[in-house]
Amino acid sequence: MTEQLEYDVVVIGAGPPGENVAGRVVDGGLTAAIVEAELVGGECSYWACMPSKALLRGTEALVDAKAVSGAAAAVTGGQDVAATLARRDSFTSNWKDDGQVQWLDGAGITLRRGRGRLSGPRQVTVEGPDGGSTTLTARQAVVLATGSVASIPPIDGLTDADPWTSRNATSAQQPPASLAIIGGGVVACEMATAWNALGTKVIMLVRGERLLDRLEPFAGEQVAATLRESGVEVRTGVSVDAARREDGQVRLTAGGETITAEQVLVAAGRTPATGDLGLDTVGLEPGRYLDVDDTCRVTGVADGWLYAVGDANGRNLLTHMGKYQARMCGTAIVQRSAGDKIDDQAWGTAVATADHDATPSVIFTVPQVGAVGRTEEQARADGLRVRAVTYEIGNVAGASLFADGYTGTAKLVVDEDRRTVVGATFVGPGIAELTHSATIAIAGEVTIDRLWHAVPSYPTISEVWLRLLETYGL
Numbered sequence: 001m002t003e004q005l006e007y008d009v010v011v012i013g014a015g016p017p018g019e020n021v022a023g024r025v026v027d028g029g030l031t032a033a034i035v036e037a038e039l040v041g042g043e044c045s046y047w048a049c050m051p052s053k054a055l056l057r058g059t060e061a062l063v064d065a066k067a068v069s070g071a072a073a074a075v076t077g078g079q080d081v082a083a084t085l086a087r088r089d090s091f092t093s094n095w096k097d098d099g100q101v102q103w104l105d106g107a108g109i110t111l112r113r114g115r116g117r118l119s120g121p122r123q124v125t126v127e128g129p130d131g132g133s134t135t136l137t138a139r140q141a142v143v144l145a146t147g148s149v150a151s152i153p154p155i156d157g158l159t160d161a162d163p164w165t166s167r168n169a170t171s172a173q174q175p176p177a178s179l180a181i182i183g184g185g186v187v188a189c190e191m192a193t194a195w196n197a198l199g200t201k202v203i204m205l206v207r208g209e210r211l212l213d214r215l216e217p218f219a220g221e222q223v224a225a226t227l228r229e230s231g232v233e234v235r236t237g238v239s240v241d242a243a244r245r246e247d248g249q250v251r252l253t254a255g256g257e258t259i260t261a262e263q264v265l266v267a268a269g270r271t272p273a274t275g276d277l278g279l280d281t282v283g284l285e286p287g288r289y290l291d292v293d294d295t296c297r298v299t300g301v302a303d304g305w306l307y308a309v310g311d312a313n314g315r316n317l318l319t320h321m322g323k324y325q326a327r328m329c330g331t332a333i334v335q336r337s338a339g340d341k342i343d344d345q346a347w348g349t350a351v352a353t354a355d356h357d358a359t360p361s362v363i364f365t366v367p368q369v370g371a372v373g374r375t376e377e378q379a380r381a382d383g384l385r386v387r388a389v390t391y392e393i394g395n396v397a398g399a400s401l402f403a404d405g406y407t408g409t410a411k412l413v414v415d416e417d418r419r420t421v422v423g424a425t426f427v428g429p430g431i432a433e434l435t436h437s438a439t440i441a442i443a444g445e446v447t448i449d450r451l452w453h454a455v456p457s458y459p460t461i462s463e464v465w466l467r468l469l470e471t472y473g474l
């Protein structure tokens with residue numbers, strides 16, 4: 001017999017966006033249940049952001065120390081690999097979710113463990129771990145927050161070769177002797193940096209001509225240069241044709257050449273986890289990113305009760321943007337359920353406008369890469385009349401204090417008609433925290449004439465703002 005329960009809001013998927021939307025609607029006076037098939041906290045907590053950054057942090061700390069004459073003398077050994085992996089394990093709570101379950105309890109959100117699927121309008125059927133099933137009815141809204149999984153390209157023999165995905169690359173209990181990476185995006189660059197520093201021989205097989213090809217070209221160029229200097233073989237313009245696992249090794253063929261490695265990591269983008277969600281029961285096509293409006297309401301569903309946040313809607317595959325969408329979506333659900341008019345103008349309190357114009361990301365490679373808004377090429381393609389300025393960050397006093405021989409580049413893309421910044425990219429050591437200043441400038445639509453009054457402290461790397469504005473002509 002199927003148990004029947006009713007809540008105001010039912011969320012499928014307890015990654016950070018799912019947790020946040022549930023928290024938001026409960027804060028707004030509604031009841032909420034959240035359905036999770038694996039671990040509360042999602043990919044980010046156990047196989048993505050947290051373990052990957054924990055793997056990378058030691059490498060970065062060592063590189064920074066070695067770049068300061070005097071401090072460098074104290075670096076007399078390499079990384080303690082076992083301690084680095086143990087620290088990584090602690091950041092995933094050893095792949096246990098008790099802490100996050102406690103948070104749900106404290107927030108008054110009901111957790112239903114199991115796989116959830118839509119079984120009709122406003123209905124979610126949960127297949128529990130014990131084989132029993134429960135149907136949850138949502139009085140106000142169902143929110144899909146099921147995330148994404150690694151894409152495996154249709155390369156002959158690849159699936160049978162038991163490749164690593166980002167899950168293995170972030171949770172491995174020892175460094176492989178050698179690792180071939182297919183892809184040149186964010187996961188590929190971060191994981192090449194991490195495992196190379198932990199003693200693995202890494203080769204990157206990149207189909208395109210450069211790394212990080214959605215960012216300003218100098219970002220991928222500077223990351224590739226450091227990877228090569230530190231011993232990673234970076235090959236571009238390479239298409240892998242076939243993969244075979246034999247005698248504990250993977251053999252990849254690419255253009256007639258064979259590459260052998262202990263493991264192959266497939267870092268070729270993501271596929272939405274929407275294939276087995278019962279979307280067909282409400283007239284939607286399974287397996288695609290869910291098309292949503294700026295309140296994250298799924299388009300084309302009668303009565304507007306279905307929402308999607310996070311990776312599942314494909315807008316920006318980033319934890320912080322999924323959480324942002326969750327805050328906006330949660331507000332929209334609360335306001336709509338109260339019959340209130342929602343603040344749905346651009347930059348209103350219930351719309352995810354920053355998804356289009358002000359999305360930041362930080363890539364924790366050596367050097368770090370921080371980017372927000374549009375690249376110059378994207379801005380021009382969007383029809384904006386822009387002028388771009390670049391500045392070598394190493395010329396700033398704060399940067400030269402940060403590291404001997406500091407190299408790095410900053411670029412601003414300025415909308416000439418509105419005199420506002422529409423894009424910013426920083427590449428260099430210690431720039432991660434600088435990225436948010438550009439996010440504020442873009443989301444706030446601050447004119448460059450007013451930015452001229454935003455005085456950076458001396459001697460910080462932020463003084464690059466002053467140099468960029470001077471280069472622009474202020």
Ligand SMILES: Cc1cc2nc3c(=O)[nH]c(=O)nc-3n(C[C@H](O)[C@H](O)[C@H](O)COP(=O)(O)OP(=O)(O)OC[C@H]3O[C@@H](n4cnc5c(N)ncnc54)[C@H](O)[C@@H]3O)c2cc1C
Binds near residue numbers: 050053147316
């Ligand atoms: C290696 C790696 C590193 C990354 N690093 C960063 C980073 O540093 N910063 C950053 O911002 N982003 C990073 N990302 C991206 C980030 O991990 C994702 O954007 C984020 O996890 C998306 O959250 P989500 O909740 O939408 O999806 P997920 O985190 O995938 O969560 C979805 C949840 O839904 C559950 N679920 C799915 N289907 C069902 C179902 N039918 N029933 C019940 N439960 C279900 C899953 O088990 C999962 O717990 C990284 C990604 C990768 C792969």
Ligand SMILES: NC(=O)c1ccc[n+]([C@@H]2O[C@H](COP(=O)([O-])OP(=O)(O)OC[C@H]3O[C@@H](n4cnc5c(N)ncnc54)[C@H](O)[C@@H]3O)[C@@H](O)[C@H]2O)c1
Binds near residue numbers: 182206208269361
């Ligand atoms: N620090 C961070 O914020 C962070 C870190 C890791 C991941 N992420 C997020 O996770 C997402 C997924 O990362 P990703 O690196 O998997 O994707 P990506 O889109 O960044 O890169 C995919 C790479 O795979 C290549 N590729 C695609 N199809 C291929 C094929 N058939 N054969 C060979 N190469 C192919 C692409 O050319 C590209 O180089 C990112 O878009 C990012 O939003 C963020």
